[in-house]
Amino acid sequence: MSSFTPDPAVLVLEDGTRYRGRAYGARGTTLGEVVFATGMTGYQETLTDPSYAGQIVLQTAPHIGNTGVNEEDIESRRIWVAGYIVRDPSRVVSNWRADASLDEALAEDGIVGISGIDTRAVTRHIRSAGSMRGGVFSGEAAALDDAEQDALVRQAPQMSGQNLSASVSLESSQVTPARGTLLGRVVIIDLGIKQATIVNLADRGFEVHVLPQTATIDDIRAVDPVAVFYSNGPGDPAASVDHVELLRSVLSEGLPFFGICFGNQLLGRALGLGTYKLPFGHRGINQPVLDKSTGRVEITAHNHGFAVEAPLEGVFDSPAGFGRVEVSHVGLNDRVVEGLRALDIPAFSVQYHPEAAAGPHDANYLFDRFRDMVVTHLDSKKDAE
Known part of the structure; x- marks a missing residue:
């Protein structure tokens, strides 16, 4: 059920820090405030929580997607996160309630994500420097030069002052x-x-x-x-x-x-x-x-x-x-x-x-x-x- 592919992707933070990995979900560019969530379970509830609108969510739990997604566990009418960051996405869905893989659900709602990066390192960086704007660039967008990616991230709106x-x-x-x-x-x-x-x-x-x-x-x-x-x-x-x-x-x-x-x-x-x-x-x-x-x-x-x-x-x-x-x-x-x-x-x-x-x-x-x-x-x- 998974559409896993090794397309390149890069996470860019507004301070210039970069993490290179693999595309997950939709391909393209997404911008938002990069934050981390420490939940060990309930990734579908997290993704469909409207409170995450405008944010690129990093899951600190290393293995994500093994139970896929289903129509019963959604909290609202769609996935709201601006982007998604995971370390080890499951390539196999192992749950009788699953209707699709998480990768497929992200792609269907146009959510650009990245996998295969050291999410612990990103979390420690954010805990030290604070939440900041960032961008995920995958597929062709991953090939943009660093200066162009940096400029896009720094042009994104700050969360402070936004009425969403x-x-x-x-x-x-x-x-x-x-x-x-x-x-x-x-x-x-x-x-x-x-x-x-x-x-x-x-x-x-x-x-x-x-x-x-x-x-x-x-x-x-x-x-x-x-x-x-x-x-x-x-x-x-x-x-x-x-x-x-x-x-x-x-x-x-x-x-x-x-x-x-x-x-x-x-x-x-x-x-x-x-x-x-x-x-x-x-x-x-x-x-x-x-x-x-x-x-x-x-x-x-x-x-x-x-x-x-x-x-x-x-x-x-x-x-x-x-x-x-x-x-x-x-x-x-x-x-x-x-x-x-x-x-x-x-x-x-x-x-x-x-x-x-x-x-x-x-x-x-x-x-x-x-x-x-x-x-x-x-x-x-x-x-x-």
Whole structure:
């Protein structure tokens, strides 16, 4: 099932570092921010996660592609990564669920990749120098002279300042029925939604209305939801001014809110906090996070290059006037804010992925916490009436 060929390819970083290997997937040129993901499994979920739009993803796990790809494990409608870097691609697909090889899937979606390079060396370089722009040149493009390749890489846009939600969001709304007893409607603002999030919310009694990233507060009111959810997504949260203002309107109306990943960063900005770019980000499925409310350490799935600026200890006032706030979760590798909880309004968020279909599932309880928050809010409204 594999279309493996020895066509040449080269990975070029913006500092001039080069790694020569073999073409993988589509042939041609691709540009983007080069990042590494530490997941040992779940490469199909990684590739179809819209949060990776604009990024050339390097897998630190050395052997990729042995289970092929299938129609059940995709998280969205296509592969979103700008490019793909692996060390040892499997030449044989060995799984009864496979519909095609990974190489074939990459080629079908036009994803230019490279294999056969020392991915450990590239990872160590990025960990030292930080994530940077890069390009993969394969086939005829691999024969371009070094100066021309370098110029193309350095002309590519930086991730900072980019608003990429429009490139991954649905253009029209979609509705998924609740499973079991109906609790109410929840609006998801699609900034790069993953199917697993929709499933988790529907399983907890929500009728899920996914609205495009262009939605307004009037669009949300028209659904008459019991809660609002902001999804994960790509880009710089500082460039999503409209989504921050929309969220402030949601919070001002008292609607319960839950945000994941990009949604966490946008909640931070809506509360009046700042965000900043991490040196090389968190990507993978083995990141330790402390839930401060329970003292429990969870192993979690991450995909983010930006983080919220907030004091890790104690309670502080929202600079935007939404009452008291605390950091609810902290990353134990580098003390990065991994969650926020508002104490005077029904709103919280996490920076990682409790919905991660490929696992781990340590943090899946957060969907139950969201449901409980909505139930409490609805009960308080009934009591007030």
